[in-house]
Amino acid sequence: MRKTFLFMDTVTNKVDAKGRVSLPAEYRALVKEANSEIVCYRSISQPCIEGCLEDLLEKLAADIENATDFFSETQDNLTNLIFGDARRYTFDTTGRIMLSEKLLAHAHITDSAVFVGKGRKFQIWNPENYAKEEARIRAAALKCRPSLHLNKETEK
């Protein structure tokens, strides 16, 4: 039995003409053991698709309700961005999901996609774009060692 439910590793799979991709076997196992479903949406800040377990969105819904007023514009905007875009993606017996045209376009994915584990979430990138992104992140980390004690207020 698994102790942690974290998406890890980086694996590249083919996307066929219908937009089908195999979800990495590890991810599938995790979803099953968590007794949950995958939800995907366009990243708000990057040209990639983001995915997570459905439970995380439930938590997010509760957080938004607590932090904002039912009738507020903020709540309206947030829920539009997140829930208006997200969708459940169940995989078939062979372990594939079907990514929508909208998601594929946003991430510039055509015939190949790379899954990147990010703990509670994962991302799906166009392979070339991700190679660049990873290089950028690693270079930045070398220059400026990351810290967990950064001041939230000054965080950009």
Next chain:
Amino acid sequence: MRKTFLFMDTVTNKVDAKGRVSLPAEYRALVKEANSEIVCYRSISQPCIEGCLEDLLEKLAADIENATDFFSETQDNLTNLIFGDARRYTFDTTGRIMLSEKLLAHAHITDSAVFVGKGRKFQIWNPENYAKEEARIRAAALKCRPSLHLNKETEK
């Protein structure tokens, strides 16, 4: 079995001459599994229709009672706006609901409608109007990345 009951995704369906629209299949499944019914009313702040599970209105009633005074004008107005307008919309065997003339007029919907998931509720828009609205929200989110730590007091 579903763990979360959140309206998600954005789907566009046709409205026929009789005012019938297919409720997105996912929404239908959700309503059935929640063992509830859909309620719709005119949004109080936007040119669109809002919908949710009947249960949410029950919760809203309680919230309004807690947040406002029984004799207050605010409570009067809110209850008028929401409960005076809301009505149950059951879907037929083929999964369609019939939107009233009043709702369609408020949202300027004629022959096509887009359903936008918002978590506990959803909205129904005229497609062109929603395209503009979504663009506006996404642009704003890019400028100022949303946060859940926003100060309630300073929230506009």
Next chain:
DNA sequence: TTGAATCCCATAAAATACCATGCTATACCA
């Protein structure tokens, strides 16, 4: 009885489940 709402049937398209194959990584044994 007329108009409107609801139900039912039919069809086309799209989403999903299923089957089959070849490959790869792992386990097993000499």
Next chain:
DNA sequence: TGGTATAGCATGGTATTTTATGGGATTCAA
């Protein structure tokens, strides 16, 4: 350690089901 068997996985293709949607029939109410 090296070689082989095996199970799991990705992936191409096909079959089946679901879904949206037009049109007509039936019911209900005014």
